[in-house]
Amino acid sequence: MTMSPETNAVVELLKIGTFLIRTGNRIVASTGLSQQQFVILNAITEQAPVSQTELRTELSFERSNLSKSVSRLLDMELILAEPSPLDGRVLKLAPTEKGKRAVCDCMPMFESWGKNWAGTLDEEELATLTKLLGKLRKGSQTKD
16 A cells, blocks of 8 residues: 555654653653653643643643643642642642652653664754654644
């Protein structure tokens, strides 16, 4: 069966996505987090204070999946939720010191793995890939 270039790209991205989730889960296993929870914790660490709505837009997660992961991160005392000073109905999320440590503890492993995996690309190819993936991600962000 002949596939269009777009379909070929989607199939390759799905294969890479599966590989990245599996590898991410292995890297973060020592923290007790899943790869998805780590992605959320990392985004909260980078963007704090941030609301769940802002995270959902940034990460393209389904509302229910994000809510479950945020609840788990709260239960693990990796993040805090406090009312926004601008709108008390909105909760702003921020990492605890324990959450920051969990992110920091994983980064050397991600760095090492990334160098090995992306090491097949030269700097220009890696910059182009990063730019293109960002463009695809922005074009596919959910608006719900």
